[in-house]
Amino acid sequence: MTNAPGNGTIHFKGTDIIILLLAVLLCVWLYFSLWFGQAIGKADTLIVQIDDQSPTEYSLKNDRLLKFNGRIGTSLIEIKQGKARFIHSSCRNQFCVFHGWLTTPGDTTACLPNRISITLKGYASEYDALAGER
Amino acid sequence: MPIKILPARLLFVGLLTLLISCQKTPVAQVYQQQLFAFGTLIDISIVTKNSQQAQDAISEISSEFDRLHTQWHPWQGGELALVNQQLPALKAIAISNELAELIKQSQTLSQQSEGLFDPAIGKLIRLWQFDQLEKDNFQFHLPSPKAIQSIVDSKPEMANLKLFKNAANRSFLQSDNPSVILDFGAFAKGVAIEKMLTILKAHHIDNALINAGGDLKVTGSKNQHPWRIGIKNPQNAQDPSQPAILAAIQLNSGEALFTSGDYERFFIANGRHYHHIIDPRNGYPGQGVRAVTILDTDAGRADAAATAIFLAGPKKAMNIARKMGVTHLLLIDSDNHIYLSPAMAKRLELLTENSTSIFSTHD
Numbered sequence: 039m040t041n042a043p044g045n046g047t048i049h050f051k052g053t054d055i056i057i058l059l060l061a062v063l064l065c066v067w068l069y070f071s072l073w074f075g076q077a078i079g080k081a082d083t084l085i086v087q088i089d090d091q092s093p094t095e096y097s098l099k100n101d102r103l104l105k106f107n108g109r110i111g112t113s114l115i116e117i118k119q120g121k122a123r124f125i126h127s128s129c130r131n132q133f134c135v136f137h138g139w140l141t142t143p144g145d146t147t148a149c150l151p152n153r154i155s156i157t158l159k160g161y162a163s164e165y166d167a168l169a170g171e172r
Numbered sequence: 173m174p175i176k177i178l179p180a181r182l183l184f185v186g187l188l189t190l191l192i193s194c195q196k197t198p199v200a201q202v203y204q205q206q207l208f209a210f211g212t213l214i215d216i217s218i219v220t221k222n223s224q225q226a227q228d229a230i231s232e233i234s235s236e237f238d239r240l241h242t243q244w245h246p247w248q249g250g251e252l253a254l255v256n257q258q259l260p261a262l263k264a265i266a267i268s269n270e271l272a273e274l275i276k277q278s279q280t281l282s283q284q285s286e287g288l289f290d291p292a293i294g295k296l297i298r299l300w301q302f303d304q305l306e307k308d309n310f311q312f313h314l315p316s317p318k319a320i321q322s323i324v325d326s327k328p329e330m331a332n333l334k335l336f337k338n339a340a341n342r343s344f345l346q347s348d349n350p351s352v353i354l355d356f357g358a359f360a361k362g363v364a365i366e367k368m369l370t371i372l373k374a375h376h377i378d379n380a381l382i383n384a385g386g387d388l389k390v391t392g393s394k395n396q397h398p399w400r401i402g403i404k405n406p407q408n409a410q411d412p413s414q415p416a417i418l419a420a421i422q423l424n425s426g427e428a429l430f431t432s433g434d435y436e437r438f439f440i441a442n443g444r445h446y447h448h449i450i451d452p453r454n455g456y457p458g459q460g461v462r463a464v465t466i467l468d469t470d471a472g473r474a475d476a477a478a479t480a481i482f483l484a485g486p487k488k489a490m491n492i493a494r495k496m497g498v499t500h501l502l503l504i505d506s507d508n509h510i511y512l513s514p515a516m517a518k519r520l521e522l523l524t525e526n527s528t529s530i531f532s533t534h535d
Binding site: 087089090093130131133137138139141142144145146148150153155157164165166167168169170171172 | 206208211212213215217311312381383385386387388394399400401402403404406409412416417418420429431432433434435436437463465
């Protein structure tokens, strides 16, 4: 690209055009991938709250089993493929286990007798809250 | 290949603008806290620059929820429990003005709902043990049809209660039916949330959301955007391959969203599914409806109406809604067909492909 001073024109070569086009394409791609990409609206973090303690966060990227002690005993929580659930709790009714997998940001369930809750969080959740039975 | 400088400069500025638009918008300063209170899980979101202000409000809310939970629990040592012990004697009982107000409001709503919402059926709720869900030391047993029928036949209803004040402005309550026991399980949460909003106001918090176990009310907005709520899809509870969210809705300041559903709190006995919404007309869990969601500016009314309309079913839903003064309702029947009131249809963004119909205003 040469700039001939004085005559107000820029001389573009063929490669300049290609680079310019690539730059425009890169911008468009970044725009869509950053605004509407996979990460947005998907859960990536599990928040575990035990009684009145401050909550602890776990990444959903690594499959693992978490064991916690609550008021009446232990609760076992499974993280698998970006989802989480209670797989055991020392309560009799097992509402938390019946709830099944949490998959969406904002989704939450708790073992109330054991005072342990699990909630999913995403990078940019679509909703400020979820309404409905829980 | 010559190009004029001006268009080249414009192109450059254009590209820069595109890059800048990739920047994230500023993150809302939302202070969030979860409480175990009122027999459920409560999520509080407060938009503020001052986290101390949020913490002070939340700690007051937390103790207020605890106080109301004790006072309004049907049989655990608070004021209502004491009242319930004395009611069957049919004598006048001195009660707090706060409890008198709760009873008065529910009498009105009960009458409007044609008795579908009726906190006087505490005996039935106790028989079904749905007042003990949060307790750990009990096992569900199916009540005997005979025991259910004998309570239903004794016709306990809010109209059996008389409220009056003495010369010193003290409130009194008297029952004329020994079968009346009060249980505000379908109302207390709504009334409590209204009280929490008053506490927020006293702390000069204008933008907040209180979500008590999936029933919620908002005030203000979240950084100039309305609060955006996802309504859970009941089908997802049994079949995780179904979409998790049924519909999206944006709430204006002062609006509450309350749901009565059969899909989370239930027992299974002899292969049958027994949920917690008991029909005062026959004493059994309501049939034919999976969930009802009500949008209203009064959380207490929304709470009571969700229960009443769940029991009313699609045929009577609009009629009962109108009598209770409710305009926005969503009902999902047991075949997963969606019914919307015209006002609700305008507000909701449905995200599933369930068959849907809109109630006519003449229903």
